[in-house]
Amino acid sequence: MTENKPLIKIRDVHFSRGSKLIFDGVNMDIQRGKVTAIMGPSGTGKTTLLKLIGGQLRPSKGSIEVDGRDVHKLRHAELYKLRKRMGMLFQSGALLTDISVFDNVAYPLREHTKLPETMIRHLVLMKLQAVGLRGARDLMPSELSGGMARRVALARAIALDPMMIMYDEPFTGQDPISMGVLVQLIKVLNDALGLSSIVVSHDVQETCAIADYVYLVSNGKVVDHGSPADLAQSESQWSQQFMQGMADGPVPFHYAAREYASDLLGVNE
């Protein structure tokens, strides 16, 4: 029965930063065992949504349930217990810069388990092998390229064998080879480890290649959702503009401004 229930249920979530409304009644279901993509233009609050799911931010209205538990009604200790089952890959990797690659991957194991050091070594090497960086275990984070740092962070995110992983813009700023590696890793790890993955991105091609389901977010709302194939056929002009990367459309090319001719002539409004 649990298998059919969505892993994450987002219901009528509202969130503001100061006077700026970020989410205005967002609803989503993230299914178990699938790769779900959340896409939208920059600045639409995609990363904010991941932080809301992880309980780092609190919505002003609405609820977010992860595995049947309302994240924002949990006590501090319960939330931390839940987070042990949630991996997150930050855009920058968020590796601890004063310890080596090996120690970074070992960090959650040492913090949350009482495993002997030999066992931790085996686990860390297995996780690093999965992301192809077993040979880089002694490097410091400053010696890694951006793509390698994200792979190490991915090894760290799967160290505690979580039920889900949230990826925050995993492809941004990557060269084609690193991007290909990350795309493959996300899909392979999701399937091999039986994870549920949420990929926040605005890289349409790469994300659609691995996503089972896609939510398009803009102006604080879900504007469209469906499988990548459904969205490619969508009649929504907004979806078409975003999926095909058109410069003008429902999202205008020009930022709101006064009339062009009067602006050029310096006529006061």
Add this chain to the structure above:
Amino acid sequence: MVGYLQGLGARSLGMFERLGRGAVFFINILLCIPSVLVRPRLLVAQLHSVGVLSFSLIVVAGLFVGMVLALQGFYTLSDFGAEGMLGVMVAASLVRELGPVVAALLFAGRAGSALTAEIGLMKATEQLSGMEMMAVDPVARIMAPRFLAGLLSMPILATLFSAVGILGGYFIGVGLLGIDEGGYWSQMQAKIDFNQDIMNGLIKSIVFGWVVTWIAVFEGYDAIPTSEGVSRATTRTVVHSAFAVLLLDFILTALMFGDI
């Protein structure tokens, strides 16, 4: 006028709101202290970076302050034929005031600014968020060991500052200006009171250690996570710490020595 009053009100509210957040943050740190004590390695690493690395600065500064005190004190005291009291004057000035205060100001500049910059950069590079998402509380793992290290280091550094300063005074007073060596030490021994002078100086240094480290750690944790935000937070740490130390010094001096 209304706009000015509104701005003033908003700034005051903002200040009180920040002070409240700082107080809650401090309580959270206190609650996490036991978890630091069961992992002494975290504390030892911070004692090294906060305390040991400030050692040379404190020693050099203490030496020069003691030497200057002896020079200035000698010329004033000699007008009254009281050069023999030079040791007492140097020791009392250092132990009661200059040791805790100058060491705290130097500590804020060296260790405080480094703490704010380090924590602020950890926040800017999402390391603190990353720890939270790994179910590791950054207040327990990052803030509390640094706070405790600052609190423990400051009295030791202030004591060291005073001790080296007294030696500096000795080199100048006895070595250069030729006052009696026995008088320098015996007058000091007779006139400096353990409770009144040394303990009060120690209490001051503990209070300064608390306020400087609290400000430094909170500013880092509360910094806007951009390079400009971290830079501003670091500046605020040094400026606010200096003000706090001087204000608290006045209050503590009035409470400790006000009735003499």
